[in-house]
Amino acid sequence: MAHSGEVLEFEEYVRTRQDALLRSARRLVPDPVDAQDLLQTALVRTYGRWDGIADKRLADAYLRRVMINTRTEWWRARKLEEVPTEQLPESAVDDASEQHADRALLMDVMKVLAPKQRSVVVLRHWEQMSTEETAAALGMSAGTVKSTLHRALARLREELEKRQRDELVAGALDRREERERCAA
Structure with a gap:
């Protein structure tokens, strides 16, 4: 007590x-x-x-x-x-400012990380803790923090690039459909 x-x-x-x-x-x-x-x-x-x-x-x-x-x-x-589904729900993005959109995108992309990776990214980049402080907070070695952070950042880059490619493809398809409608 x-x-x-x-x-x-x-x-x-x-x-x-x-x-x-x-x-x-x-x-x-x-x-x-x-x-x-x-x-x-x-x-x-x-x-x-x-x-x-x-x-x-x-x-x-x-x-x-x-x-x-x-x-x-x-x-x-x-x-x-x-329960897995075929289609993902549309994610809502606050279009009040570009900064809010970037933050929403980053928070959404962070979902692809495993909890351990997400924890390391949050502590190192948002909380700006040192490698040693992060290691102590998470109960792991400094080397594990570094390798986990490296893999997490690579995974985030990969996901962002994938989303960028998907947007480009979707944009190209939209323009093609628009041209076909205008031509008809």
Whole structure:
């Protein structure tokens, strides 16, 4: 059971860090509601272990690790429930600005990565953690972080190139159909 001083300390930590932690959760799961659920679940789990975190400066790393583990648990559970379909649903892209479209595309492309790869990309590129910090947060060696990041970035490039090719082909087919309609 936490003492009242620890409860106040945890509440202050959450109050000061919640925006940054929610951004981390949002990068780990694309849906904003799921990101809030992920953060809340991680906070509950962290609260139960708060007194065990001797150096509170490491609380962010601890909490991010809890979020990654929780997201992985959810992914494994969901994976068993998913049923493949022939057609993918159309993805909605916010066309308010090019930046939003790029972000939506990147979040969509990140879905092709395995949870471990996604975690490494998020921590290294969004959270701007060093290789060593990422390795410590994920419980792996620095070499594994580097090789996982290399494979993940290659997979992202491959997916982006594939999507670009698909768009070019679709555009060419649309123009061809338009010419045929005009000629008829």
